[in-house]
Amino acid sequence: MREKKIYVLAILGTILMVATMYDILVVMPDEAQQGAIGKMLLVHVPAAFAAFTFYGVAVWNSIKFLIKKDFHADSLAVSNIEVAQVFTLINLVTGSLWGHIIWGIWWTWDFRLTSQFMCFMLYLGYLLMRPAVADATQRATMSAILAILAVADIPLVFFAIRLRDARMQHPSPVLETGKMDPSWWTPFLLMWLVYLLIGGALIMLRLRQETVRREMDSLRRELHAM
Amino acid sequence: MKRDLLAALFIARKDLRTEFRTKEALNAAVSFALVVLVLFSFAFDLERSELYDISGGLLWIIYLFAGSLIVNRSFTREVPNDCLDVLVASPVPAWALFLGKAISSFTLLMVVELVSLPFYGLFNNIIWMKTFWPHFCLMLLATWGITVTGVAFSAVTVNVRLRELMLPVLHYPLLIPLLIGAMEMSTALLRGDAVDNGPNLRLIVVFDAIFTSLSLYLIEFILVT
Amino acid sequence: MNAIAADRVWKYFGDYPALRGATFEAAPGACVALLGRNGAGKTTLLRIIANLSKPTRGEVTIFGEPAGGKTRERIGYLGHGIGVYDDLSAIENLTLFGQLMHVANPAAAAGAALERVGLGRVREGFAREFSRGMRQRLAIARAFLHNPEVLLLDEPFTSLDDRAIGVLHDLLRDALKNGATIVMSTHQIREAMELATQVALLERGRIVHSGPRTVEMLADPGWLYRKYEEKPQ
Numbered sequence: 280m281r282e283k284k285i286y287v288l289a290i291l292g293t294i295l296m297v298a299t300m301y302d303i304l305v306v307m308p309d310e311a312q313q314g315a316i317g318k319m320l321l322v323h324v325p326a327a328f329a330a331f332t333f334y335g336v337a338v339w340n341s342i343k344f345l346i347k348k349d350f351h352a353d354s355l356a357v358s359n360i361e362v363a364q365v366f367t368l369i370n371l372v373t374g375s376l377w378g379h380i381i382w383g384i385w386w387t388w389d390f391r392l393t394s395q396f397m398c399f400m401l402y403l404g405y406l407l408m409r410p411a412v413a414d415a416t417q418r419a420t421m422s423a424i425l426a427i428l429a430v431a432d433i434p435l436v437f438f439a440i441r442l443r444d445a446r447m448q449h450p451s452p453v454l455e456t457g458k459m460d461p462s463w464w465t466p467f468l469l470m471w472l473v474y475l476l477i478g479g480a481l482i483m484l485r486l487r488q489e490t491v492r493r494e495m496d497s498l499r500r501e502l503h504a505m
Numbered sequence: 506m507k508r509d510l511l512a513a514l515f516i517a518r519k520d521l522r523t524e525f526r527t528k529e530a531l532n533a534a535v536s537f538a539l540v541v542l543v544l545f546s547f548a549f550d551l552e553r554s555e556l557y558d559i560s561g562g563l564l565w566i567i568y569l570f571a572g573s574l575i576v577n578r579s580f581t582r583e584v585p586n587d588c589l590d591v592l593v594a595s596p597v598p599a600w601a602l603f604l605g606k607a608i609s610s611f612t613l614l615m616v617v618e619l620v621s622l623p624f625y626g627l628f629n630n631i632i633w634m635k636t637f638w639p640h641f642c643l644m645l646l647a648t649w650g651i652t653v654t655g656v657a658f659s660a661v662t663v664n665v666r667l668r669e670l671m672l673p674v675l676h677y678p679l680l681i682p683l684l685i686g687a688m689e690m691s692t693a694l695l696r697g698d699a700v701d702n703g704p705n706l707r708l709i710v711v712f713d714a715i716f717t718s719l720s721l722y723l724i725e726f727i728l729v730t
Numbered sequence: 731m732n733a734i735a736a737d738r739v740w741k742y743f744g745d746y747p748a749l750r751g752a753t754f755e756a757a758p759g760a761c762v763a764l765l766g767r768n769g770a771g772k773t774t775l776l777r778i779i780a781n782l783s784k785p786t787r788g789e790v791t792i793f794g795e796p797a798g799g800k801t802r803e804r805i806g807y808l809g810h811g812i813g814v815y816d817d818l819s820a821i822e823n824l825t826l827f828g829q830l831m832h833v834a835n836p837a838a839a840a841g842a843a844l845e846r847v848g849l850g851r852v853r854e855g856f857a858r859e860f861s862r863g864m865r866q867r868l869a870i871a872r873a874f875l876h877n878p879e880v881l882l883l884d885e886p887f888t889s890l891d892d893r894a895i896g897v898l899h900d901l902l903r904d905a906l907k908n909g910a911t912i913v914m915s916t917h918q919i920r921e922a923m924e925l926a927t928q929v930a931l932l933e934r935g936r937i938v939h940s941g942p943r944t945v946e947m948l949a950d951p952g953w954l955y956r957k958y959e960e961k962p963q
Contacts, residue, residue, distance in 0.1 A: 500744075519815070595831055
């Protein structure tokens with residue numbers, strides 16, 4: 280039953296992605312200042328939005344675990360974080376490529392890129408820590424705490440660097456916009472939906488793996504107790 | 506409430522007493538700070554004025570590395586003989602236990618920082634005495650942020666394998682906003698810049714407030730699973 | 731009112747239930763020997779009563795109040811570890827714990843406790859210098875320091891030397907005379923049976939037997955295990 284859902288999401292996501300990419304690459308006119316590559320924004324930013332969505336779901340489930348001790352919530356949290364990391368990576372890599380093509384630099388420590396990178400680092404720590412704890416309850420509790428602390432830090436990172444950029448006049452090449460051409464909103468939101476669908480399928484896949492692993496752990500423990 | 510605060514102080518006093526008896530962590534931390542100082546002096550060959558430009562960054566990296574040695578131990582020192590169990594089972598509430606540990610770690614960190622500061626000034630020919638008191642206030646605020654987050658992580662990772670390796674991976678990224686504020690403000694103070702340090706100070710205070718309250722609230726979940 | 735009441739306590743570690751609806755009661759003044767094989771859940775149950783762990787389902791009450799909060803003052807816990815600091819002296823250790831357990835005059839109480847366990851002469855000695863038996867006695871002193879009404883002991887007789895066993899026996903007997911309630915998990919069935927007024931058997935997370943200690947159990951301590959061996963799950 281769940282398999283069907285995964286397939287449906289994946290197929291829907293793929294179809295929509297093909298349609299949207301076609302629209303972006305072929306149908307839409309080139310961006311005024313940056314040429315064709317300006318459309319990278321439509322791949323780069325929705326990835327960040329998708330990542331934030333999944334981080335948000337993960338943090339919500341982390342809080343739920345702390346309150347209710349529901350291990351399904353813990354499995355959901357780790358699945359969402361793993362997939363969110365993938366989208367953060369997509370965001371970072373496309374951002375870097377874009378920066379290189381337009382401005383000749385691979386990286387800059389402006390507040391957006393840096394915040395994304397820090398987000399990646401913080402949750403990377405989360406993912407690294409999990410295998411290092413043997414007991415499932417302790418692992419889930421620790422993960423939940425880490426997820427909450429990380430999410431509290433992100434806005435601080437954002438503002439800290441933004442303040443510093445303002446003072447130091449750092450080059451902030453990527454996205455001086457915020458003024459996106461209104462006709463771009465549809466493909467933008469569609470790309471976000473694409474990412475959500477594909478991400479959703481991946482999460483369900485990962486969730487199934489987590490559930491099976493939990494069952495195996497408990498069976499193994501039951502066996503040892505005999 | 507008053508009794509709980511007193512309990513926190515008893516716990517802090519216990520930590521400080523045991524640490525000052527052996528001085529293991531203190532010696533290690535101060536030595537480490539000196540080693541890092543020396544390494545940096547070989548890493549960069551800068552003019553005196555250029556050194557002032559990186560002075561704040563350098564100082565807080567040294568403090569961070571040395572401080573980790575102390576802050577990481579904070580809850581692990583309760584693990585031998587299962588003392589942590591006894592503390593958690595006692596009437597002392599989890600937040601008071603955390604506060605006691607944070608106070609003792611904070612005190613030890615400040616000692617390490619104050620001892621390292623003259624050496625830092627000496628080896629880099631940086632004059633720090635002129636702006637000592639404002640700098641000292643900065644050190645108090647920023648060190649509290651490092652302490653409170655570090656002690657929280659120490660509690661969370663008490664049972665984790667390879668915790669010494671993991672802790673920096675978790676702790677340092679989290680501290681970025683605090684470090685940005687502290688490093689900039691230190692540089693400004695040491696260089697004698699006439700800038701408004703208000704925004705940086707506010708950043709540090711907000712960081713401290715958020716993570717102190719989060720830690721005090723979450724510690725119960727960490728210790729009683 | 732029962733001194734300790736565990737009502738259908740479940741405890742999951744991940745998806746594995748270490749306790750499956752464990753229910754038992756201890757009247758005030760009872761001495762309960764908690765038996766069970768390794769992995770049966772004895773330590774888990776004791777830790778939940780001591781409020782070191784929260785049950786996934788079910789409830790534990792101490793004198794009618796939920797475990798935790800005020801009840802912690804009335805509980806003394808002796809787990810697997812001795813629970814004293816190696817780098818503090820014996821008197822410093824006990825004074826600290828006296829302060830944390832809200833004892834009236836911590837320093838005096840600490841001194842008296844040390845005398846009771848026969849460590850009066852080494853009160854200034856550091857815990858790490860003590861022999862194993864002395865460390866055990868120090869741990870016992872700590873658990874009894876605040877004259878708790880409820881004592882939870884996890885395998886207390888394990889690896890004690892003769893002197894320490896004697897000390898513990900006397901202290902337990904005195905505590906019972908003063909009306910304390912004791913729950914001790916143990917493999918040393920003989921010592922436990924002598925003191926016990928009630929016996930409970932924990933098997934795979936369930937209390938399969940809870941009742942008064944009978945003459946048969948005293949004569950043949952392994953009797954209870956054998957009785958439940960053939961029983962199906």
